[in-house]
Amino acid sequence: MNRPMRSRRQATLASLAAELGVSRTTVSNAYNRPDQLSPELRKRVLETAKRLGYAGPDPVARSLRTRKAGAVGLLLTENLSYAFRDPAATGVLEGLALACEDAGVGLTLVPGSPGNEDVAAVQRAGVDGFVVYSVPDDDPHLEAALQRPVPTVIVDQPQLDGLDRVGPDDEAATVELANHVVGLGHRQVGVLCMRLSSDRNDDFASLYRQQDAHYHVQRARLAALQRTFEAAGVPWDSVPVVERFDHHVDDGASAARQLLDKHPRVTALICTSDILALGALAEAGRRGLRVPADLTITGFDGIGEATRAGLTTVHQPVLEKGKAAGKLLLGAGDRVASKVITLPTELRVGTTSAPPRTAEQHWFGP
Amino acid sequence: MNRPMRSRRQATLASLAAELGVSRTTVSNAYNRPDQLSPELRKRVLETAKRLGYAGPDPVARSLRTRKAGAVGLLLTENLSYAFRDPAATGVLEGLALACEDAGVGLTLVPGSPGNEDVAAVQRAGVDGFVVYSVPDDDPHLEAALQRPVPTVIVDQPQLDGLDRVGPDDEAATVELANHVVGLGHRQVGVLCMRLSSDRNDDFASLYRQQDAHYHVQRARLAALQRTFEAAGVPWDSVPVVERFDHHVDDGASAARQLLDKHPRVTALICTSDILALGALAEAGRRGLRVPADLTITGFDGIGEATRAGLTTVHQPVLEKGKAAGKLLLGAGDRVASKVITLPTELRVGTTSAPPRTAEQHWFGP
DNA sequence: TGAACAAACCGTAACGGTTCAGAACACGGT
DNA sequence: ACCGTGTTCTGAACCGTTACGGTTTGTTCA
Known part of the structure; x- marks a missing residue:
């Protein structure tokens, strides 16, 4: 394979035209309009x-002239390991990549220097639009993207003004899951959740911190849990919530450990993601707790490994989520009204949830 | 939040300068050289x-003038689901994304229309360089990337001419793994591998097909297995190799089923990826085979789920692989000589490998 | 024979910036 | 009055391409 030899300077359309004795237009046409x-x-x-x-x-020159960059930007501010390690997130990524591939445009991961206020990368990205996924509500990068005169679609975040949005109904889905747990008879529950804000807090999360969470998804799920359990007569301030900044299976395990150490009488552990739940499962095993006999554990997202582990969880169509975002963005442009797509979710009861061992009889049957 | 109102036309540096009564240079300086x-x-x-x-x-205009696109391209031809679903691949992606983030440049996933010869996207991508990962040797997209006057780094592919390359020593690592299996006493083994070529073949793979494989990694691993087993007196044409085009856990399971149905006396299943091995593990369970007592199963890559399942596998530092590729690419430019980085691997013996039950005694001890 | 028309090619003007070599001016020192 | 030294701002060239509206040439047909 012979590498192109670099002459004094790279050849350009103009130099080619000169060499051939034709106009630049003609050379351009040779590539773009053979007819x-x-x-x-x-x-x-x-x-x-x-x-x-x-x-x-x-x-680049072509892009300048045609006013098309041929790529869409993906804003994934901070926490890259979340985006790449959680199948629920990579599913969205894959769906988005598929949509882009269909349209023949690139997908640019725009760096969002963690914790850094530096939004230069957002301003300098040569893209025709942005998909914003899983960034905190008040992120400066999001702000910067909105300034750019290109369409933006937000995923898993609160609706914003005239923007397109796609996401599941986290609240409704969580309510359904919580009702399942309540219905089994659990009253002493604990919660493991992902990071709520940009400042690290690998500890119990205060009520204030929960409600002030900058990550919309977590906030929505916690709020739904609160609502459901209080409706069932469980005061929310009696429910321990442990937060983890990072999001690996080990973090789920350590969170479960922390929670169970302090609240050993808990009969159900509700996790706001499958990853955390898998960790909790491991920790339960380590403690000799049988699941679900001694402890009920639930997850959220419906990733493959969770299914294989028999986890009770809420499945959401992550691939579709990404695809929908891509199509929405690529189909924008002429549209005036903004679109909102709400994805369906499905409660999948597995083998990790059951009535508590010492279940006090409750009024509605099993 | 007030969306920018689009006047007749988007404001430009020139219109701003006119409005202010200063030169364009000054406006440009306001952004780029405050001093x-x-x-x-x-x-x-x-x-x-x-x-x-x-x-x-x-x-885009800035890029044209400065001759810097501010992004590197990632070539992931076809099989997006492999890239996003296998933690070994997403690990590379994450590492690469991290390296890019450090450097403040974007990472553009360049679409490679599956099976399609259309390389337009590669030619039209506004990038300062390419990372080529896991594409078949004869892929036209790779060819197209090499034509572009930008540096290219290849990952997990055979060294090419004057290009940078990063990857583990697949051969050596596989030999080590194979020796482990041989050392345990296994002589009746089967192999599950990933796709060998762009044409689908969910079936046994002929010797010719193995040696002609277009995917370097698979070819290298199979060749190493062959070498090791033949050295141990096991003729390779007696070893069944089952191939799967797709790469999900279920595919591993079905491959194991196909192999075990035809060769029930096999005592060890060597899989060229952890994903396949996890599927084989599931299938073994379904058949009532105890692992490792009745059947030894090994994987490759060392992904998290494999560790959790106790799989015997070869661990490779995927995150480092991606990082190394990114650094190599971003550090290129002035360099003249090409660099090759070989990553270390580590055999991790888990709980899925043991001597065969009816092990005939062999000359070297346990 | 010449009008009409298609095919093939061309010239110019953007596209929206950055860069570099100065110009204009102010200021302090001699 | 002159010089040197900054500071602040400007003019023009350039980056490599495509859009647009031509012009030229050759063919067809009344």
Whole structure:
């Protein structure tokens, strides 16, 4: 394979044209509108191009002229490991990538220097639009994206003004899950949740912290839990909530440990993600607790490993979520009204939830 | 939040300058070289910009002039679901994303229309370089990337001419693993592997197909297995190899089923990826085979779920792999010589490998 | 024979910036 | 009055391409 030899300077459309004795327009047409010139000339152009090591029109210059970058930006501020390690997140990524691939446009991961206020990367990204996924509500990068004169779609975040949005109904789904747990008879429950804010707090989360959470999804799920349990007569301030900044299975385990150490009488552990739940499962095993006989554990998202582990969880169509976001963004432009897509969720009862062992009889049957 | 109102036309640096009665240079300096103008004027520029809804210099135009796209391209031809669903692949992605984030540049996933020869996207991507990961050797997209006058780093693929490369020593690692299995006394083994070529073959793979595999990693691992087992007196044509085009846990399970149905006396299943091994594990359970008592199963990659399942596997530092590729690419430019980085691997013996039940005694001890 | 028309090619003007070599001016020192 | 030294701002060139509206040439047909 012969690498293109770099002459004094890379060949350009103009130098090619000069070499051939034709106009730049013609060379351009050779690449973009083959019907605008004779096949022979086109062949000659392409041959000369190869000889000069010209790989076709410069993408950036083309973008400038055509006003199309040919890529959409993905804002994933901070916490990259979440985006790549949680199948629920990679599912969204995959769906989005699929939508982009269908449309033949690139997908640019825009760096959001963690904790950094530096939004330069957002302003400098050559993209035709943004998908904003899982960033805290008050993130400066989001703000910067909105300034740019390109369409934006937000995923798993609160509706914003005239923007497109796609996401599941977290509240409703969580209510359904919580009702399942309540229905089994659990009254002493604990909660494990993901990071609520940009400041690290690997500890119990105060009520204030819960309600002030900057991450919409977590806030919504916690609020739904609160509502459901209080409706069932369980005062929320009696429910321990442990937060983890990072989001690996081990974090779920340590969170479960922390919670169970302090509240050993808890009969159910509700986790706001499957990853955390898998960790809790491991910790339960370590403590010799049988699941679900001694402890009920539930997750959220419906990732593959959770299914394999028989976890009771809420499944959401993550791939579709990403695809929908992509289509929405790529189909924007002419549209005026903003669109909101709410995705369906499904409670999947597995083998990790059952009535508490010492269940006091409650009024509605099993 | 007030969306920028689109006037007749988006504001530009020139229109801003006109409005202010200063030169374009000055406006440009206001953004790029604050020290080049008086603070008052700069303030005035920025204020007027905000008033006119000008979000700063257009990224594409800037890129054209500065000859920096501010992004690197990632070539992931076809099989997106592999890239996003296998933690070994997402690990590389994450590492690469981290390296890019550190450098403040974007990471663009370049679409490679599956099975499609259309390389337009590769030619039109506004990037400063390419990372090529896990594409078949003869992929036209790779070819197209090499034509572009930008540096390229290849990952997990055979060294190519003057290009940078990063990857583990698949052969050596596989030999180590195979020796472990051989050392345990296994002589009747079967192999499950990932797709070997772009044409689908969910079936046994002929020797020819194995050696002709277009995916370097798979080819290298199979070759290493062959070498090791033949050295141990096991003729390779007696070893069944089952291939799967897709790469989910279920595919591993079905592959194991297919293999065990036809070769029930096999005592060890060597899988070229952990995902496949996890599927094999599930299938073994379904058949009532105890692992490792009745059947030894090994994987490759060392993903988290494999560790949790106690799988015997080869761990490779996927995150480092991605990081290394990113650094290599971003550090290129001035360098002339190409660099090759070989990553360390580590055999991790878990609870899924043991001597065969009816092990004939062999000459070297346990 | 010449009008009409299609095919093939071309010139110019953007697209929206950055850069570099100065110009204009103010200021302190001699 | 002159010089040197900053500071602040400007003019023009340039980055590599495509859009737009031509012009030229050749063919067809009344």
